[in-house]
Amino acid sequence: MLKSSFLKAVAATALTVSTWASAHAVDLQFYFPVAVGGSAAETIQELTAEYVAQNPDVNIDAVYAGSYQDTVAKAITASRGGNPPQLSVILSVDMFTLIDEDLIVSFDDYLTSEEDKEWLNGFYQAFMENSQTDGKTYGIPFQRSTPVLYWNKEAFKEAGLDPDVAPATWDEMVEFGKKLTKKDDSGNVTQWGVRIPSSGFPYWLFQGLAIENGVILANSEGNQTNFDDPKAVEALQYLVDLSTKYEVMAPGIIEWGATPKAFFEGQTAMMWTSTGNLTNVRDNAPFEFGVAMLPEKVQRGAPTGGGNFYLFKGGSDEQNQAAVDFVKWITAPEQSAKWTMATGYVAPRPETWETETMKQYVEGFPAVLVARDQLQYAKAELSTYQNQRVTGIFNDALAAAITGTKTPEEALKEAQQQADAILTEYR
């Protein structure tokens, strides 16, 4: 009697232990950055908690890791210390850096069925350009954005322009800009025509101009840049001319952070900035505003931006599979719609836009469609091996041209030489 109840107890304990073990079968650590205001961090935490509640055999520890810069630094240091996360959201352009550091694995090994491949093809092609190289997929688009043009309808009306029409070409932007630039009696500008911010990372918006003029700044292998292409020089000349020749934009380096504020204050009638600001502008602009695609030169064009999911080396097959399942879930229509509405990031899969939630959202706020529709013209963002360094050189060159210390041609030629010196060993 005693013996049998003892055995029962053992069996019961064993059972509990085994269910407990299966309940915690897979532990995942997941780093994510936050680059926009609002409730981005809470939304990710909520979504993760929801997933864990639905899938008791997975436990996900979602770690907020600071800015993009902080997150990549943290992920690299953690990996070097032998304690990598299984999953992280990092800038899509850091792909080559992470490959070079040998820290990530491609998703292909865990996406083998036909269904999986179909799923992979379900993302906007523009977002996949920065996520694949050598026929392998290293990044799954998640918090992705693209720049758009915002304009102040009241200022347009005042200047005698049609408030519902944004400039469609470079020439129109200058023409509109001239009408919109207002001066007071002593000749000081009180309202600029347009504002293209250039502090910190001028390359991002400059790419818009370059793509519109028909040049892609880096190849898809990430080992060759086209900084001194005559079309790139022409694009930079246009950017410089906006403030020096046409005088429709404030001279010098223009701060990113203060740009939406300058728009609200009426300091500028148009601004170029990320769609990530959409919700911010809607909530704070004291006037009616419009959102349009970037104007064209020889074609429409815009870069993409933002972060992808990466799968880190060092996880077991089981962990990686669980991580991939989580990525599939969080990019699925319902979750993705939630994420897009909370932040303004562009939902990376067309099917998300077909959900009822999204349709309702779009109906009340059609401006969000502009970014989506611009994607068909969008191209890969500048991304190379040693990306931060190459981009850093390029940023310095752009800043030198914008502030007038070098001519666009001179600056870009030097940048190309320096980039070549770094990238030759990857060719």
Added chain:
Amino acid sequence: MIKREWIYGWLLLLPAMVFLFAFTHIPAITTLINSFYSTPRGRRPAKFLGVDNYERMLADPVFWKVLWNNLWFAIGTIPVSVGLAILMALWVNDRLAGRGFVRMAYFTPTVLPLIAVANIWLFFYTPGFGLFDQITGFLFGWSASNYLGNPETALNAVIVVTVWKEAGFFMIFYLAALQAIPVSLKEAAQIEGAGRWIIFWRITFPLLMPTTLFVSVNAVINSFRLVDHIFILTDGGPDNASSLLLFYIYETAFRFWETGYAATLTVALLVLLSLLAIGQFFFFDRKVHYK
């Protein structure tokens, strides 16, 4: 017996030594070793380069630019902040109405974290609707400025923030020193008929020399060490116009991930700082202590 005292000595030194070695000496030596190797990447381990990194540094225009910037930064911040500190200390050492309030006001910038300070100043400098532009626009009708976005003014704008931040801190040391000077000296001088300027120049200032040494050593170190506000204000730009040596090292190591080259730059910084410290202690020190 003697032997045991020897052991006690080492035991007492041990805690401090462990930390000094772990966080100062070993990293410094590792840095020196790393500076002769290429940056290890996942796919390519570090290889010995000899003095290649050093040659690259000497040929690197950005290195010379940030070094030059650092020199201007030091010249711009040290004398002004020390001078201001003395002025403020003399001012709040006198009897005046609301002395406590003025002291607190002067010291406030020191208490604020540099990042917060930088964010406040970022607003001051903002073109168009920033504080400075609103004031100059209202008073003189000046047009909008762009101090941070112009290579000629960016570094100066950063210097102003640093002086504002540092002067109050140095003032505290001068205030303490001033209160340690016996009043009898000043009274004796007054009986002899000395004016305020003579009293300051012949009595107060020489007696403040040890403090000045201490403060200037700190100011020199700070001019190489304080870079937090650059991240917020200019990010080193435009085109490295406001980048300093330590900022460039951070950028190279943790943004570009070129740790090998960053180690070389760090060695340059270490050599520079040691030379300055040796210079200050050996040459300046002799002129100070004559009490």
